[in-house]
Structure formats: structure tokens, C-alpha cells
Amino acid sequence: MNAVTAQERTATAERRSTGDPQAGVPFVDVPTAVGPRDPRELSRPFFERLAVLEEGTREHQYVRNTLIEMNLSLVRYAASRFRSRGDSMEDVVQVGTIGLIKAIDRFELAREVEFTSFAVPYIVGEIKRFFRDTSWAVHVPRRLQEARVELARATDELRTRSGRMPTTRELAQLMSLSEEEVIEARKAANGYTSASLDAALTSGGDPEGESAPADFIGAEDPALELVEDFHSPAPLIAAMDAHDRRILHLRFVEERTQAEIGRELGISQMHVSRLISRMVARLRLGLLGSEVA
Structure with a gap:
């Protein structure tokens, strides 16, 4: 792409007089198609114009967006350095574009440095931050x-x-x-x-001595065996009448004494003892019967 011609300057003046957002900057037909070297020449008048525009105006938005689109080749170049990481290049380019936008918003022509030299650290830094945040096996602050x-x-x-x-x-x-x-x-x-707990470990190169980290980590929790035991009587208890279920609840959940249960239900402690013994025997028989079946 050549330098700004007299014809382009005339067109720029005409756009400015009509309130066109492209006024004051060279006309770029397809900003994303600008070659890697051309943005160096074209970006300067856009930055000059951006510096005097009020943020949030239509013209400011146009100039800023055109700068972003013209310099996307810089993002693609920086992203290509990370091609071997295995992540989607589209994702890497999107992340790098965030760095480009930060560089555009913070660049000043008074720095007397090339925008390319100023922008690359922002782009690469954003990409590295992306890999740092997404490459961890577990979430770490x-x-x-x-x-x-x-x-x-x-x-x-x-x-x-x-x-x-x-x-x-x-x-x-x-x-x-x-x-x-x-x-x-x-x-x-x-x-x-991270590594799989099932990953094979060999001792002294002997395949017969192969083991896995899971063989050495943790221990069996005996309480797990009680889970099934706790649930097994549930159907048998559900089949009892409400009076018997209440007695079992008072005795084994609220841990009341037989005398306390008797006083609450208006029966003797001896009668409570016989009822509980009979219900426990019925539950035991039901559980043993299901095991045999």
C-alpha cells in the first residue's frame, strides 16, 4: 500500500466537511487486509487523529476500530510463536487482540517509538497470561x-x-x-x-513389579461398609405400622430409655421392652431372609 496520495487527501477533506467519521484519516478499504508492513505507515495519522478526538464519539470509535483491524497481522505474528502449545489458534489470537487493544489505548506518539515495538510486549504478555491461567491442572490463585x-x-x-x-x-x-x-x-x-492415579510405576525396570500411585494413597474407610447396612432395613421399617415405627424412632434415633418411652406412650417399661425385642427380631429375620434370597 502506497503513501497517502493527493487524491486521498482531497477525499479526506470532503469527508470531514460532511461529518464523515473517516474524516481526517486516510481511507482504508479493508483494514483487515492491510499487509504486515503497511500499518507502520498508516497507523501514524490514525494515532494523531485519535489523540484529538473525544472518547465515545462515532469518529473516535471508527479510528480506534480501524487501528485494531489494521494491526491484527501483528497479533497473528505474535500468536504464531505459541503454535506448538496445542491450544486453538483462534483462541490465542482473540486473547492477543486484547493485548493489542490495551496497547492502542495507551500508545502516545510523543514516546517516539514504533507502535510495533510498543504493542508486541502487550500482546505477548496477554497470551502468556492466558496460558498461565489455563494450563494449571487445578485452580490456583x-x-x-x-x-x-x-x-x-x-x-x-x-x-x-x-x-x-x-x-x-x-x-x-x-x-x-x-x-x-x-x-x-x-x-x-x-x-x-497432574498425573493419573492409575499411571503405571515400575520398580527397577521390572514390569512384574508394576504398580500405581493409587496403590499407596489413602485407605479404606470402614464407615462406607455401614452405608448399605443403614439402608437395608428401610423397606422393612416402612412396612411397619406407625405405632411400631414411633417406638423404634424414640429408642434408636432419640435414644430414649424404655422407661421414658413407656411414660410417653402410657404403657409399662416391660411392655416397651417386649415390643422392641419383637420388632428387632422381625427386622433381623427380614434381613437374613433377603440375604438368603
Whole structure:
């Protein structure tokens, strides 16, 4: 694309006189089709115009959007560096575009630097932040994600100096953190990657000695065996009449004594004892009968 011609300047003046939002900037037919090198030349008049426009106006929106579309090739270039990460390139480009928009909103021509040089760190930084937030195996707060990176750098620096693994105290002093925060960052680092509990582990290369992490983690909870036992009598209890169910509830749920149950129901303690014994025997017989069946 060539520099702005006299014909284009005339067309620009005409658009300005008619209130066209394209007034004051070169005409770009298809901004997204602008080649990678052309935005360097075209972006300058757009930034000059953007600096004097009131935010929120139709012309400001047009100039800003055209700058974004013209520089999308810069986003695609930056995103191509992350092609091997396996994520959808469309998602990476969308994230990079957020960085481009931030760069456009913060760029000033007075800085006397190329917009490309200014924008690339914003674009790449946004893409890296995206991978940092989505690559963790479990959700970890942002502050701990960042602490993990700092911890890795501090560990490498101290190990290079001393030739050994640094202590927690040494890391805390270098990172200006407490020892508790360093320990927390170490724990958070374990959440970056994960492995299946069924992944095979071999001992000494012997396939016969293969095992899995699940074989060494956790223990059987004996209470789980009681779950079925708790539910098995439910149908038998439901088949009882309301009077018998109330007695069982008072005795085994509210844990009342036989004497207390007798006083509430107006019967003797001995009669309560016989009723409970008879109901328990009936439940036992019903449960044993279902097991035999």
C-alpha cells in the first residue's frame, strides 16, 4: 500500500466537511487486509487523529476500530510463536487482540517509538497470561501462580551461587517473603501438572513389579461398609405400622430409655421392652431372609 496520495487527501477533506467519521484519516478499504508492513505507515495519522478526538464519539470509535483491524497481522505474528502449545489458534489470537487493544489505548506518539515495538510486549504478555491461567491442572490463585514463577527464578539464582539447593529461609530473604509464603508457593507449584492415579510405576525396570500411585494413597474407610447396612432395613421399617415405627424412632434415633418411652406412650417399661425385642427380631429375620434370597 502506497503513501497517502493527493487524491486521498482531497477525499479526506470532503469527508470531514460532511461529518464523515473517516474524516481526517486516510481511507482504508479493508483494514483487515492491510499487509504486515503497511500499518507502520498508516497507523501514524490514525494515532494523531485519535489523540484529538473525544472518547465515545462515532469518529473516535471508527479510528480506534480501524487501528485494531489494521494491526491484527501483528497479533497473528505474535500468536504464531505459541503454535506448538496445542491450544486453538483462534483462541490465542482473540486473547492477543486484547493485548493489542490495551496497547492502542495507551500508545502516545510523543514516546517516539514504533507502535510495533510498543504493542508486541502487550500482546505477548496477554497470551502468556492466558496460558498461565489455563494450563494449571487445578485452580490456583493468581498471586500463587506468580509466586511460583518468582520461586523458580530465586531457586535457580541461589543454586547457581552456592552450588546447592537453597533453604526456605534463603529463598524467603531473596524474595522478600515470609517462610510460610515460600512454603505455600511450593505447594501451589504442585498444582501446575497432574498425573493419573492409575499411571503405571515400575520398580527397577521390572514390569512384574508394576504398580500405581493409587496403590499407596489413602485407605479404606470402614464407615462406607455401614452405608448399605443403614439402608437395608428401610423397606422393612416402612412396612411397619406407625405405632411400631414411633417406638423404634424414640429408642434408636432419640435414644430414649424404655422407661421414658413407656411414660410417653402410657404403657409399662416391660411392655416397651417386649415390643422392641419383637420388632428387632422381625427386622433381623427380614434381613437374613433377603440375604438368603
